[in-house]
Amino acid sequence: GQQVMQIPQYQHVQEGEDFTTYCNSSTTLSNIQWYKQRPGGHPVFLIQLVKSGEVKKQKRLTFQFGEAKKNSSLHITATQTTDVGTYFCAGERGSTLGRLYFGRGTQLTVWP
Amino acid sequence: DTGVSQDPRHKITKRGQNVTFRCDPISEHNRLYWYRQTLGQGPEFLTYFQNEAQLEKSRLLSDRFSAERPKGSFSTLEIQRTEQGDSAMYLCASSSLNRGDYEQYFGPGTRLTVT
Numbered sequence: 146g147q148q149v150m151q152i153p154q155y156q157h158v159q160e161g162e163d164f165t166t167y168c169n170s171s172t173t174l175s176n177i178q179w180y181k182q183r184p185g186g187h188p189v190f191l192i193q194l195v196k197s198g199e200v201k202k203q204k205r206l207t208f209q210f211g212e213a214k215k216n217s218s219l220h221i222t223a224t225q226t227t228d229v230g231t232y233f234c235a236g237e238r239g240s241t242l243g244r245l246y247f248g249r250g251t252q253l254t255v256w257p
Numbered sequence: 258d259t260g261v262s263q264d265p266r267h268k269i270t271k272r273g274q275n276v277t278f279r280c281d282p283i284s285e286h287n288r289l290y291w292y293r294q295t296l297g298q299g300p301e302f303l304t305y306f307q308n309e310a311q312l313e314k315s316r317l318l319s320d321r322f323s324a325e326r327p328k329g330s331f332s333t334l335e336i337q338r339t340e341q342g343d344s345a346m347y348l349c350a351s352s353s354l355n356r357g358d359y360e361q362y363f364g365p366g367t368r369l370t371v372t
Contacts, residue, residue: 151299154297176359178359178360178361186365187348187363187364187365187366188300188348188350188361188363189363190360190361190362193359193360233299233300235299235300237359241313243288243290243305243307243312243313244302244305244313245290245300245302245361246302247292247299247300247301247302248299249297249298249299250297250298250299
């Protein structure tokens with residue numbers, strides 16, 4: 146089963162609106178990674194967060210890692226149609242380094 | 258193309274048959290991972306290798322599944338006596354620890370359909 150929970154499962158927004166997806170783990174993570182998968186494609190790495198409370202930005206995307214290293218979020222400001230896809234968080238635990246536990250993903254649809 | 262490649266891209270087989278998939282990672286990557294993904298789900302870890310050593314195998318992986326990476330380069334994933342529940346996309350990914358880079362680079366996947 147899923148070790149990492151991710152919500153919402155689906156999000157439909159109008160172009161220009163903001164979007165946020167949340168990720169939660171029952172256990173402390175050593176790091177968390179975010180991936181994007183376009184329809185019909187394969188997951189593509191976006192970013193990795195390692196430090197407690199870390200915040201990273203990539204243009205319109207803002208990634209946060211919680212203080213307890215159990216939760217994370219991805220926020221997209223002013224969505225564009227090119228943002229369409231499924232966003233996955235994937236956590237790595239200290240006891241099983243190398244193994245990623247993926248969330249179920251949030252499927253983002255953006256209409257013009 | 259220097260990305261991760263997988264072969265075949267699609268496989269249709271009858272229940273009970275054996276299938277084998279191949280993954281060629283990015284050449285300098287020492288880690289190789291296998292995942293399974295079904296519709297509406299995230300990739301589910303199956304196993305991973307560091308060079309030729311298989312370091313971890315998911316408990317979800319039954320004895321019908323086996324993976325090898327004999328020379329620390331390409332890898333094969335074999336499924337014996339396939340079942341309809343094995344129908345999924347099988348993804349391979351690779352990464353390099355040498356640079357302290359944990360990013361996993363995914364291949365296009367092999368879509369398996371068991372009839």
